[in-house]
Amino acid sequence: MITDWCLLCHQGHNVVLISNHQSEADPAVIALLLEATNPHIAENMTYIAGDRVITDPLCKPFSMGRNLVCVYSKRHMNDDLELFEMKKRENTRSLKEMAKLLRGGSQIIWIAPSGGRDRPDPVTKEWSPEPFDTSSVDNMRRLSEYAGVPSYIYPLAVLCHDIMPPPPQVEKEIGERRVISFHGVGISAAPEISFVEIATACGDPEEAKVAYTQALHDSVMQQYRVLNSAIHGKQGLEASIPTVSLSQPWN
Structure with missing residues (x-):
């Protein structure tokens, strides 16, 4: 799967990874897990990241050496109404930068369309990927489609919240209390999901957008x-199933 991404990039094509988001450490974790087997991807992936990765002093080190395009999350657009127009302009600039990158081809772009970090269920305390925002997924799909370069969209799962979990609630201010710890992490990629196939099956364009977003999230x-199961359930590689085969990147 990941080897296919390298081949596509060498052919001038784009790869877009639609992912969940667990902490500001996600880019560093993804790069570390790929550097031994796929150093090209680890070094050249571009991350669509929230502004906190460059404004929060605790989070900045995780972003060093990574290729970033920063956007303001929908969750924080209205935190300070005086800054709303500025954030809107910056997001427009980032959108244009993404379009430029895609038009150039040979890009691997990671984006988390949930609009924020995953958080545990307040009752069960279990972690799971937050729902994806349909408009965010569709914007990325259309940018890829109109780039004039073949682009492929893959679902990617990330589990690393124990390294630096977000606070239980969404905070407005920078400087939230954080805890950093040593823990196992993992990533997993699934085959490309075709919007054309889903749109053909749905018939209605708006229904297709929702169904496509749901298909990515389900994966x-x-x-x-x-x-x-592999990390918290301590099953290791035995947690693999026919559609999700795990491996140890350092073996």
């Missing part, structure tokens, strides 16, 4: 459950 959920 991420399935992969996440396998990663959770």
Whole structure:
């Protein structure tokens, strides 16, 4: 799967990874897990990241050496109404930058369309990927479609929340209380999901957008459950299933 991404990039094509988001450490974790087997991807992936990765002093080190395009999350657009227009302009600039990158081809772009970090269920305390925002997924799909370069969209699951979990609630201010720890992490990628096939089956364009977003999220959920069994369930590679095969990147 990941080897296919390298081949596509060498051919000038784009790869877009639709992923869940667990902490500001996600880019560093993904790069570390790929550097031994796929150093090209680890070094050249571009991450669509929230502004906190460059404004929060605790989070900045995780972003060093990574290729970032920063956007303001919908969750924080209205935190300070005086800054709303500025955030809107910056997001427009980032959108244009993404379009430029895709038009150039040979890009691997990671984006988390949930609009924020995953958080545990307040009752069960279990972690799982937050729902994806349909408009965010569709914006990325259309940017890829109109780039004039073949682009492929893959669902990617990330499990690394124990390294630096977010606070239980969404905070407005920078400087939230954080805890950093040593823990196992994992990523998993599934085959490309075609919007054309889903749109053909649905018939209605708006229904197709929702169904496509749900299909991507369902894939991420399935992969996440396998990663959770491997890491928190301590099953290791035995947690693999026919559609999600795990491996140890350092073996």
